[in-house]
Amino acid sequence: MQTGAGAPRGVPRFRDVLVAPRNWALWRQGPRVVVYCLLSEAAAVVLALRPFPVAVDRRTLLILAVLLVLGVVQSETGRRVERIRRRVSGTPHINMTSVWTFAGVLLLPPSLLAVLVCGLYAHLAVRSWYRLQRVPVSRTVSNAAIILLSCYAAQAVMRLSGFADVRSAFTRGWAGTFAIAAAGATFFVVNALLVLPARREIGRTPEALFGTWSDNGLEVATLCLGALNAVALAMLPGLVVLALPPLLLLHRTVLVRQLEVAAHRDEKTGLYNSSGWHSLAERTLAAAARQNTTFGLLMLDLDHFKQVNDTYGHLAGDAVLRAVAEAIISAVRGRGDAVGRFGGEEFVVLLPGIAHPDIGAVAERIRRAITTLKVPVGQLTITGLSTSIGMAVYPEAGTSLQRLLDAADTALYHAKATGRNKVVHVADLA
Structure with missing residues (x-):
């Protein structure tokens, strides 16, 4: 995106985002994403324009105005925080518009609900997101359409439960409470599912698909x-x-948490970086010493990775590193295992509570997953990847973290020296 005269370099003016339709970023997203976005947006428009047999009174219009104004005030006061959160977010970004849109679900007819969603997202696009070049106008429109469809799904659940809005729920006690809870759950689930096909790259892990537990906890909190x-x-x-002060405080608290996580994550792959992984490994070592349990270490080094960079370029190499990171995560046992990138093409895996016979199975699963990778890069697909893996288990291979890493590193380089694309346990070398 180009800057105009007098504008700060790298910061587009608003008129620069009003590009001709043929230049929309949407067309660069691939046929699947383009078709899905257009269909979801068309569905949102059709549902918003359908007739609804309820007269709109002055009170309802006032509620719409209050929700719009408060949503804009919250967005303006948290604009700087929102920009930073989006920049450091490595998972699907959770914004806080649900505080106002879900209130609209429970209070507004469908046509005014569409006005509320469009108004909030238009303001976000103009005031918060247009400076972030990875959030083009087409993505904002798609996000608004998905939110509106989620709102309509939640409203449908309310009406199927026999309630027109939150006022009618007051008259039925617990039945009304359960209906509102069901509407919130529907909004949460439908929104999570509708977002997936709109993404150019769909992750392979639950965290990459739906975000972390804290991300989803934030969405639940905003719905509440x-x-x-x-x-x-x-x-x-x-x-x-009274919702504004706690909401703004929540905004900043979430940012602090995201910055803490980002400080311990590798920028290219989203894995733990060296310091983050070491911190977690030291805690695991201390727990194993107290509880007299075991844990394992794997050190991985991609074979002939320099050839990938030399042949396809460093951007292709970065794509390979991300694909390898996802392959490792999908091959380990679950949330207790920690995968880190030590730099370059070297990775390390922490396997708490694992015994000697089982560590080899995990390592072999990772090795096979990497050999089957097909990494698309532009019009090409990179295949034929492999990795050498060294294994060590606490306390047999050492009682300090450095000794364990040295032992796994020794096994790794023995694997490389004896043919590559293999798994070697340090105990086998002895």
């Missing part, structure tokens, strides 16, 4: 605040402004 906002607007409208 949205339900409380709806109750406040229906009963004591003035209380709705």
